Amino acid sequence: MTRESAQFGPQYGFGVYIHWPYCAKICPYCDFNVYAAKGRDPEPLLKAIRKDIAIHRPRMPEHGAADSLYLGGGTPSLLAPDAIAGLVTAAGDSFGLKHDAEITIEANPNDIMRMDLEGLKAAGINRLSIGIQSLRDHALAFLGRDHDSDVARAALKRAMKIFPNVSIDLIYARPGQSEDEWQAELADVLEYGAPHISLYELTIEERTAFGKAAARGQMTPMGDDDQADLYELTQDVLSAAGLPAYEISNHAMSEKYQSRHNNIYWNGGDWMGVGPGAHGRLSVGGNRYASEAERQPAAYIANVQALASGWSEASKLYPLDNARELLAMGLRPSSGIDRTRIESVSDRTLSQAKIDVFVEEGWMVQDGPRLALTARGRLLADALTAELSP
Amino acid sequence: MISRDKIRNFSIIAHIDHGKSTLADRLIQHCGGLTEREMKEQVLDSMDIEKERGITIKAQTVRLTYEAQDGETYVLNLMDTPGHVDFAYEVSRCLAACEGSLLVVDASQGVEAQTLANVYQAIDQNHEIVPVLNKVDLPAADVERVKAQIEDVIGLDASDAIETSAKTGLGISETLEAIVQRLPAPKTGEVDAPLKAALVDAYYDPYLGVVVIVRIHDGVLKKKQKIKMMRTGGVYEIDKVGTFNPKLTDVEALGPGEVGYFVASIKEVGETAVGDTITEDKRPCDKALPGYKEVQPVVFCGLFPMDAGDFDDLRAAMGKLRLNDASFTWEMETSAALGMGFRCGFLGLLHLEIIQERLSREFDLDLIATAPSVVYEMTMTDGSEIELHNPADMPDVVRVAEIREPWINATIYTPDEYLGGILKLCQDRRGIQTELSYVGGRAMVKYELPLNEVVFDFYDRLKSISRGYASFDYEIVGHRAENLVKLQILVNDEPVDALAMLVHRDRAESRGRQMCERLKDLIPRQMFKIPIQAAIGGKVIARETLSAMRKDVTAKCYGGDASRKRKLLDKQAAGKKRMRQFGKVEIPQEAFVAALRMDGD
Numbered sequence: 003m004t005r006e007s008a009q010f011g012p013q014y015g016f017g018v019y020i021h022w023p024y025c026a027k028i029c030p031y032c033d034f035n036v037y038a039a040k041g042r043d044p045e046p047l048l049k050a051i052r053k054d055i056a057i058h059r060p061r062m063p064e065h066g067a068a069d070s071l072y073l074g075g076g077t078p079s080l081l082a083p084d085a086i087a088g089l090v091t092a093a094g095d096s097f098g099l100k101h102d103a104e105i106t107i108e109a110n111p112n113d114i115m116r117m118d119l120e121g122l123k124a125a126g127i128n129r130l131s132i133g134i135q136s137l138r139d140h141a142l143a144f145l146g147r148d149h150d151s152d153v154a155r156a157a158l159k160r161a162m163k164i165f166p167n168v169s170i171d172l173i174y175a176r177p178g179q180s181e182d183e184w185q186a187e188l189a190d191v192l193e194y195g196a197p198h199i200s201l202y203e204l205t206i207e208e209r210t211a212f213g214k215a216a217a218r219g220q221m222t223p224m225g226d227d228d229q230a231d232l233y234e235l236t237q238d239v240l241s242a243a244g245l246p247a248y249e250i251s252n253h254a255m256s257e258k259y260q261s262r263h264n265n266i267y268w269n270g271g272d273w274m275g276v277g278p279g280a281h282g283r284l285s286v287g288g289n290r291y292a293s294e295a296e297r298q299p300a301a302y303i304a305n306v307q308a309l310a311s312g313w314s315e316a317s318k319l320y321p322l323d324n325a326r327e328l329l330a331m332g333l334r335p336s337s338g339i340d341r342t343r344i345e346s347v348s349d350r351t352l353s354q355a356k357i358d359v360f361v362e363e364g365w366m367v368q369d370g371p372r373l374a375l376t377a378r379g380r381l382l383a384d385a386l387t388a389e390l391s392p
Numbered sequence: 393m394i395s396r397d398k399i400r401n402f403s404i405i406a407h408i409d410h411g412k413s414t415l416a417d418r419l420i421q422h423c424g425g426l427t428e429r430e431m432k433e434q435v436l437d438s439m440d441i442e443k444e445r446g447i448t449i450k451a452q453t454v455r456l457t458y459e460a461q462d463g464e465t466y467v468l469n470l471m472d473t474p475g476h477v478d479f480a481y482e483v484s485r486c487l488a489a490c491e492g493s494l495l496v497v498d499a500s501q502g503v504e505a506q507t508l509a510n511v512y513q514a515i516d517q518n519h520e521i522v523p524v525l526n527k528v529d530l531p532a533a534d535v536e537r538v539k540a541q542i543e544d545v546i547g548l549d550a551s552d553a554i555e556t557s558a559k560t561g562l563g564i565s566e567t568l569e570a571i572v573q574r575l576p577a578p579k580t581g582e583v584d585a586p587l588k589a590a591l592v593d594a595y596y597d598p599y600l601g602v603v604v605i606v607r608i609h610d611g612v613l614k615k616k617q618k619i620k621m622m623r624t625g626g627v628y629e630i631d632k633v634g635t636f637n638p639k640l641t642d643v644e645a646l647g648p649g650e651v652g653y654f655v656a657s658i659k660e661v662g663e664t665a666v667g668d669t670i671t672e673d674k675r676p677c678d679k680a681l682p683g684y685k686e687v688q689p690v691v692f693c694g695l696f697p698m699d700a701g702d703f704d705d706l707r708a709a710m711g712k713l714r715l716n717d718a719s720f721t722w723e724m725e726t727s728a729a730l731g732m733g734f735r736c737g738f739l740g741l742l743h744l745e746i747i748q749e750r751l752s753r754e755f756d757l758d759l760i761a762t763a764p765s766v767v768y769e770m771t772m773t774d775g776s777e778i779e780l781h782n783p784a785d786m787p788d789v790v791r792v793a794e795i796r797e798p799w800i801n802a803t804i805y806t807p808d809e810y811l812g813g814i815l816k817l818c819q820d821r822r823g824i825q826t827e828l829s830y831v832g833g834r835a836m837v838k839y840e841l842p843l844n845e846v847v848f849d850f851y852d853r854l855k856s857i858s859r860g861y862a863s864f865d866y867e868i869v870g871h872r873a874e875n876l877v878k879l880q881i882l883v884n885d886e887p888v889d890a891l892a893m894l895v896h897r898d899r900a901e902s903r904g905r906q907m908c909e910r911l912k913d914l915i916p917r918q919m920f921k922i923p924i925q926a927a928i929g930g931k932v933i934a935r936e937t938l939s940a941m942r943k944d945v946t947a948k949c950y951g952g953d954a955s956r957k958r959k960l961l962d963k964q965a966a967g968k969k970r971m972r973q974f975g976k977v978e979i980p981q982e983a984f985v986a987a988l989r990m991d992g993d
Contacts, residue, residue, distance in 0.1 A: 281954065
């Protein structure tokens with residue numbers, strides 16, 4: 003078998019991710035690389051990110067213009083439209099953005115209410131991902147959000163007037179949440195007609211406020227069986243509403259509304275990561291590299307100034323690394339992954355005996371070389387991935 | 393050498409916590425054995441475990457020089473005996489080296505089961521016994537009640553019992569005076585006869601090698617002398633002779649009636665046999681001292697390192713422990729579930745616990761202990777006899793004609809409000825009641841019990857039923873043929889060797905069900921349903937099903953998560969954590985540890 007060299011595959015996409023690490027308030031469940039925004043001057047970090055973007059272009063001669071730009075965080079919606087425009091322009095100048103490139107910004111409902119959304123659109127943004135999290139006040143309070151359900155509803159309406167491509171994030175499987183409550187809340191959400199919804203079970207991460215509360219026994223996370231019930235309910239409700247899952251936690255009205263940027267991650271494309279703690283994957287000269295920027299904003303800024311790169315490390319991925327990442331990410335989208343990509347990159351064959359069992363158990367469908375998980379299989383994605391991993 | 397009539401050899405019999413060590417400390421202090429500065433709390437118990445638990449594991453001895461009221465100077469040898477039934481033989485050798493005992497009873501607690509066993513041993517050795525009521529300063533002390541109890545239960549005259557408080561020093565000089573006046577001097581002993589000495593105990597000292605504690609009966613033990621151990625046949629030249637004051641103090645020679653030590657280039661405690669008779673190599677005595685017994689382990693369990701990489705460390709640690717403890721035996725054992733380890737034999741449950749604790753404490757090893765098992769005797773259909781130390785090695789039942797298990801005589805003392813629960817516990821454990829009597833608000837009950845029912849969790853249950861007030865003692869009375877079967881635990885149809893056990897047929901089902909239920913809660917769910925079964929031979933007698941896991945998925949997985957996902961897969965591929973649902977289910981070690989901790993019926 004000839005090994006698929008780790009060449010950039012334009013069909014899998016090329017995207018740019020910018021991490022803005024500041025938040026008005028740190029949520030108790032969040033384990034991202036985030037810092038309190040209060041009293042910070044955004045300018046030095048903006049400058050460093052723009053410089054970082056400009057520096058990388060010559061290192062990647064094989065990549066054409068980017069398919070997507072994603073401003074994530076943290077809370078990038080804290081930035082003024084002109085600052086956002088500056089980042090979009092920097093990315094366009096350095097990498098180039100395809101004429102139909104997806105340009106997303108993550109936004110907090112409070113920010114949407116006070117923001118100049120037309121200005122945002124003028125800055126180049128064409129997709130909004132809104133952190134609604136819930137339409138229930140008690141849940142928003144529990145989740146430590148800085149907005150209530152009225153603001154969430156108003157923000158959603160306001161955003162959808164200006165942006166046809168809106169995504170909303172919701173968190174479910176909260177302690178004590180019943181199936182009926184969740185079903186009602188989902189119906190409520192679906193009323194707004196957003197074409198893309200991401201639904202995440204509340205995950206208790208060790209180093210968060212929730213993690214510490216759970217360790218002290220002050221909070222009991224929902225059990226796996228109940229979570230599985232809610233997941234299945236979610237699949238049924240969203241499918242019936244015309245938003246089937248296209249990934250474990252992501253639903254879209256049609257292929258057009260799927261996140262092009264996130265599909266790059268799951269399909270094994272390339273992405274440049276800039277901003278504190280951002281990760282990247284770049285295929286250059288037949289090798290694939292994993293990059294990670296300095297996590298601390300001050301260190302990131304210093305790195306950009308001193309070394310002309312915000313990266314703290316970039317390491318070459320070996321054949322088995324690439325195969326494992328392709329599998330772990332590739333089993334997440336409903337469309338699955340072409341097994342020959344994994345096999346040729348690693349020179350190892352996936353166990354057909356295991357695949358047969360997975361198919362027999364109703365966890366997986368096999369269509370030629372393409373392996374994809376069923377709804378039941380998606381609930382066990384981590385275990386199945388570990389089992390099948392070369 | 394000391395004149396025989398100026399020697400008093402005595403031991404102290406007491407229940408744990410009744411103040412034996414503190415009393416000994418006061419006696420030493422009074423006789424000026426140690427300066428104030430050297431006087432650490434509880435001089436006698438020198439191992440950390442002994443200090444913490446207030447128990448004595450190795451016999452020790454202290455020589456006191458006491459100027460009595462009659463103006464004469466006496467040498468008092470205090471023999472400190474191990475206080476636990478596991479070391480009953482060592483206790484008997486210690487007592488055999490003395491002519492009298494102090495019976496120390498806590499004036500608020502009264503007589504306990506353990507006290508009783510030891511005091512009867514002392515009576516068997518023809519000891520004079522002086523009752524001492526300790527802790528009389530406590531508000532709960534009831535001197536008259538305890539005196540009556542000593543008379544009723546033990547049959548000793550307690551009218552002239554000494555009242556002490558080792559804590560305050562009350563009654564210490566009275567005690568010393570009673571030792572001189574009421575306990576006898578060594579009755580026999582010829583200086584010119586060939587050496588005849590009893591080997592009381594031995595311990596390993598990193599500087600001196602093995603230090604042997606002896607009691608001289610006839611003759612003289614001195615430096616450069618060539619001695620012979622009559623039982624083991626070992627011949628050694630004496631390097632040092634001395635006494636414990638309590639520091640090791642060299643003397644020229646030890647004569648009849650004296651207690652002391654010698655050092656003779658002995659490398660391991662295993663070369664010495666407690667109870668052996670020591671004589672001269674060139675001029676042996678004609679007859680060994682009576683009462684020698686070979687000590688046999690009665691409880692066995694497997695010890696495995698938590699981390700397979702620690703096996704060599706465990707082996708080295710066991711070798712070192714054996715330098716000092718010859719009564720604990722071990723051989724290599726390989727378990728499919730737990731890897732390489734050792735099958736170890738112990739004198740009893742406390743001994744097992746002590747060794748385990750010393751291994752983890754002194755050698756910093758994390759261990760898994762399998763369920764303790766007793767020694768079964770089997771008569772095979774071909775007439776041969778075998779001993780079974782490990783249920784996993786049980787031969788095919790069709791070849792076994794008869795299985796016999798060890799039984800014990802258990803004595804339990806308890807405040808009577810807990811008696812009902814204790815009787816039920818004993819009945820549940822196939823016990824046969826042989827005696828039940830009441831003495832002043834306390835009940836004494838005797839049961840015959842199979843040792844196998846006691847090794848699991850009997851102590852813990854007894855403690856919880858009686859809130860710690862019941863005391864328990866036992867002696868092995870022999871093996872009896874019983875309807876015993878090998879209970880196997882199967883996880884996903886695979887027998888788990890480390891969980892195999894021999895149980896009585898009548899108890900098999902409840903034990904099996906209990907184990908299956910417990911494992912069901914302990915084994916993490918797998919991708920498939922897993923049957924957990926208890927079986928006798930090919931017959932399943934209990935079954936639980938571990939339902940399949942339904943959810944194992946990361947909710948959020950984007951660009952920043954790819955590295956984390958990959959590293960997790962690397963770890964799963966490299967480590968043992970990887971599930972193999974196509975073959976065996978891996979039972980996490982925590983599950984084993986918890987499953988083997990059999991509490992609650």
